[in-house]
Amino acid sequence: MAGQTLYDKLWSQHLVKERDDGTALIYIDRHLLHEVTSPQAFEGLRLARRKPWRLDANLATPDHNVPTTLKERAAGNAGILDQVSLIQVQTLDDNCEAYGIEEFRINDARQGIVHVVGPEQGATLPGMTVVCGDSHTATHGAFAALAHGIGTSEVEHVLATQCLLAQKMKNLRVRVEGKLGTGITAKDIVLAVIGRIGTAGGTGYAIEFAGSAIRELSMEGRMTICNMAIEAGARVGLVGVDDTTIDYLRERPYAPTAAQWDAAVAAWRDLVSDDDARFDKEVVIDAAEIAPQVTWGTSPEMVAPVFGEVPDPAGIADDSVKGGVIRALEYMGLAPRQKITDIRLDKVFIGSCTNSRIEDLREAAKVAKGNKVAKSIQLAMVVPGSGLVKRQAEAEGLDRIFLEAGFEWREPGCSMCLAMNADKLGAGEHCASTSNRNFEGRQGYGGRTHLVSPAMAAAAAIAGHFVDIRGFSQQPQQPQQPQEA
Amino acid sequence: MQSLTQHQGLVAPLDRANVDTDLIIPKQFLKSIKRTGFGPNLFDVLRYLDEGYPGQDVSQRPLNPDFVLNQSRYQGTSILLTRRNFGCGSSREHAPWALEDFGFRVVIAPSFADIFYNNAFKNGILLVPLDEDTVERLFQEVEASEGYRLDVDLEAQTVTTPSGEVLSFDVDGFRKHCLLNGLDDIGLTLQDEEAIREFEQKHRQAHPWLFRDNQREAS
Numbered sequence: 001m002a003g004q005t006l007y008d009k010l011w012s013q014h015l016v017k018e019r020d021d022g023t024a025l026i027y028i029d030r031h032l033l034h035e036v037t038s039p040q041a042f043e044g045l046r047l048a049r050r051k052p053w054r055l056d057a058n059l060a061t062p063d064h065n066v067p068t069t070l071k072e073r074a075a076g077n078a079g080i081l082d083q084v085s086l087i088q089v090q091t092l093d094d095n096c097e098a099y100g101i102e103e104f105r106i107n108d109a110r111q112g113i114v115h116v117v118g119p120e121q122g123a124t125l126p127g128m129t130v131v132c133g134d135s136h137t138a139t140h141g142a143f144a145a146l147a148h149g150i151g152t153s154e155v156e157h158v159l160a161t162q163c164l165l166a167q168k169m170k171n172l173r174v175r176v177e178g179k180l181g182t183g184i185t186a187k188d189i190v191l192a193v194i195g196r197i198g199t200a201g202g203t204g205y206a207i208e209f210a211g212s213a214i215r216e217l218s219m220e221g222r223m224t225i226c227n228m229a230i231e232a233g234a235r236v237g238l239v240g241v242d243d244t245t246i247d248y249l250r251e252r253p254y255a256p257t258a259a260q261w262d263a264a265v266a267a268w269r270d271l272v273s274d275d276d277a278r279f280d281k282e283v284v285i286d287a288a289e290i291a292p293q294v295t296w297g298t299s300p301e302m303v304a305p306v307f308g309e310v311p312d313p314a315g316i317a318d319d320s321v322k323g324g325v326i327r328a329l330e331y332m333g334l335a336p337r338q339k340i341t342d343i344r345l346d347k348v349f350i351g352s353c354t355n356s357r358i359e360d361l362r363e364a365a366k367v368a369k370g371n372k373v374a375k376s377i378q379l380a381m382v383v384p385g386s387g388l389v390k391r392q393a394e395a396e397g398l399d400r401i402f403l404e405a406g407f408e409w410r411e412p413g414c415s416m417c418l419a420m421n422a423d424k425l426g427a428g429e430h431c432a433s434t435s436n437r438n439f440e441g442r443q444g445y446g447g448r449t450h451l452v453s454p455a456m457a458a459a460a461a462i463a464g465h466f467v468d469i470r471g472f473s474q475q476p477q478q479p480q481q482p483q484e485a
Numbered sequence: 486m487q488s489l490t491q492h493q494g495l496v497a498p499l500d501r502a503n504v505d506t507d508l509i510i511p512k513q514f515l516k517s518i519k520r521t522g523f524g525p526n527l528f529d530v531l532r533y534l535d536e537g538y539p540g541q542d543v544s545q546r547p548l549n550p551d552f553v554l555n556q557s558r559y560q561g562t563s564i565l566l567t568r569r570n571f572g573c574g575s576s577r578e579h580a581p582w583a584l585e586d587f588g589f590r591v592v593i594a595p596s597f598a599d600i601f602y603n604n605a606f607k608n609g610i611l612l613v614p615l616d617e618d619t620v621e622r623l624f625q626e627v628e629a630s631e632g633y634r635l636d637v638d639l640e641a642q643t644v645t646t647p648s649g650e651v652l653s654f655d656v657d658g659f660r661k662h663c664l665l666n667g668l669d670d671i672g673l674t675l676q677d678e679e680a681i682r683e684f685e686q687k688h689r690q691a692h693p694w695l696f697r698d699n700q701r702e703a704s
Contacts, residue, residue, distance in 0.1 A: 014688075016677070016680055016681055016684040017677055017680050017684075019659065021657065021658035021659045021662075022657060022658070022659070023657070023658075023659040025674060025677060025680070025681070027681070027684055027685065027688060029695045036515050036516075036577075037576065037577065037578070039518035040518065040519065040520045040578075043518070043519075043520075048671070050671070053681075054685075056696065056697040056698050064515075065516065082516075084516040084517070084539050084540070085516055087516075087518060088516050088518060091518050125694065125695065127692065127695075128695060133576055133578075134575070134576055135574065135575045135576040135600055137576075148600075149575075149576035149600055150576060150600070150603075151576055151577075151578035151581075151600060151603060151604035151607065152520075152578040152604075153578060153604065153607040153608070153670070154603065154607070156671065157670055157671050157674065160671050160674075160675070161671060161674045161675060161678075161681065162681060162685070163674055163681055165659070165670060165674065167657065199503055199570060199573055200503075200569065200570040200573065200596060200598070203570070203596065203598065203599055204599065230574075230600075233570070233573065233598060233599070234599075235599050235600060254697065255694075256694035260693060260694045261694075263693075263694070264692075264694045267692065299503050299505075320502050320568060320569075321502075323500075323501075324501075324502055324503065327501075418507075418512050419512060420512050420513070420515065420516065427536075437505075437507070437574060437575075439505045439507040439508065439574060440507065440508060440530060441507060441508075441511055441530050442507050442512075445511075445530070445536040446536075
């Protein structure tokens with residue numbers, strides 16, 4: 001018998017019941033909640049007079065709607081000026097209190113983006129099933145946890161039954177082999193993967209990311225990659241357990257201790273695909289060939305290396321692809337064959353569940369250090385993923401580096417990734433963003449998003465346009481040259 | 486959940502691939518704590534010429550005359566015909582809520598994003614996958630004849646065109662059963678309450694660290 005993939009193992013360890021029609025009931029170990037996708041689920045529970053099945057499996061924090069300026073945050077919920085947002089955050093507080101669910105409220109130091117908070121607390125552990133009413137739940141797969149986003153009906157289902165109705169996915173392995181070039185990060189890897197397989201390339205699959213370049217990554221890097229599995233259409237992204245995983249989790253607040261830690265580690269060691277496991281599909285990418293990536297369009301698959309150019313629709317044969325490219329160029333205000341490095345930027349956003357962890361901020365700070373944000377940039381903001389990331393960054397002096405360079409240093413939350421709070425792009429503005437989606441209007445009505453790594457975003461802030469991080473000196477740049485030439 | 490067995494309706498064509506959930510319902514409308522009322526903001530950016538915000542009187546907003554749902558021939562539509570990878574992006578169930586609230590019961594496309602697929606069926610919307618060539622042909626037929634309607638039969642898993650052509654489609658057995666009968670998933674799952682408790686007990690013994698109350702006892 002062929003061996004099992006990591007996904008197969010996680011699936012069978014959580015299988016409560018399989019129906020003849022192929023649907024299965026799987027048990028959920030961890031359920032993360034935030035304010036946007038949970039109110040209707042709690043309302044459903046109340047109407048049906050049901051109670052949560054198991055309280056200690058749930059953990060909540062507000063993230064999408066919270067303001068990120070210190071002034072507003074100092075006032076707690078009362079500082080949320082948007083009354084509709086305020087009601088949503090307040091509703092989460094009320095529901096968690098009514099049902100006895102643990103919540104890190106707006107000004108708790110542990111509050112933050114739910115996908116930063118879970119791993120940081122050790123609330124995400126290898127071998128778990130982790131769900132949340134948010135598609136970027138794929139992030140937690142970096143810990144060899146079976147993690148994926150669910151809709152609000154499913155949030156209610158998990159609260160009420162601790163289970164989910166699911167169908168087994170197929171297995172796709174993406175192997176990234178070899179050594180990454182200097183300055184190339186996890187974000188570039190995942191954008192390159194999406195560029196290769198497309199935004200629907202992973203539909204119906206769980207993607208396991210493997211290969212020597214993935215092994216070399218920190219947990220932060222692996223989270224960045226799994227986070228964007230959904231941008232390739234896959235609900236699930238996975239990385240097998242190794243020492244990096246285990247070292248990250250040691251002594252996290254929710255992680256097991258003492259004898260239970262040893263037993264857990266012994267069990268976690270098996271959470272890798274067997275050598276003879278069979279995958280339905282495999283994609284191999286040479287790490288050395290990955291250049292810094294920049295998206296130019298309105299779908300994450302519309303991506304190019306920084307030294308490349310925007311495509312020319314005239315050269316595209318498939319009519320529907322061609323139509324998509326024409327529409328994207330029009331929306332983005334770009335000309336065919338325009339060089340990526342010629343795209344002028346208005347704003348820069350460093351943050352989101354993709355790239356707001358301490359390592360991301362360190363990489364951006366390295367580039368920002370001693371430099372100044374270009375005058376043509378109206379706003380460059382750094383939004384840490386959680387209160388604890390913020391605290392750590394401040395202990396390392398990263399906040400000073402950003403502030404001295406002219407970046408704003410904000411309070412934790414989802415912020416301009418999806419602009420549900422006050423942080424947004426104006427119509428027509430171009431933004432270098434470390435987030436995950438460049439959909440039309442995602443960062444604000446008419447806003448134009450370019451997805452990049454934190455180092456690339458920081459370099460773009462300084463130059464005023466995209467630059468190849470590999471040629472960008474880590475030394476302070478010359479005093480600002482007028483870029484308007 | 487509303488059941489659906491057979492549905493006959495006017496077809497509206499949305500000629501665009503990779504329609505994402507931000508396009509179906511933009512984020513500013515996700516702040517509602519209700520399940521209803523999203524219909525007026527379905528495809529908000531495409532439908533109106535100005536920027537929308539929650540709580541607005543949409544009757545005062547300028548409509549985009551080029552957008553298909555604003556054209557008189559498609560008023561009263563309940564079947565959306567569109568291109569591949571419909572519903573990609575976020576897990577927001579507000580997307581099917583908006584489609585349903587607007588009046589759509591069926592969406593036909595070559596493929597759908599995974600999370601959206603789940604969410605739609607849980608809200609009484611039938612997703613019909615048909616191959617690219619067939620979808621292309623339907624686009625041509627819809628555009629060629631005003632008042633173009635399709636007959637969808639979930640029991641038989643068929644779509645019948647005005648010319649009498651019968652197209653078959655796939656749907657998984659469980660979702661079909663739930664949609665035909667308008668069944669509530671939670672009620673069905675709780676019929677297996679004993680199996681869940683039994684599994685949970687064994688799971689707790691094998692992986693005690695996954696249960697925080699165990700850890701408190703252990704430490």
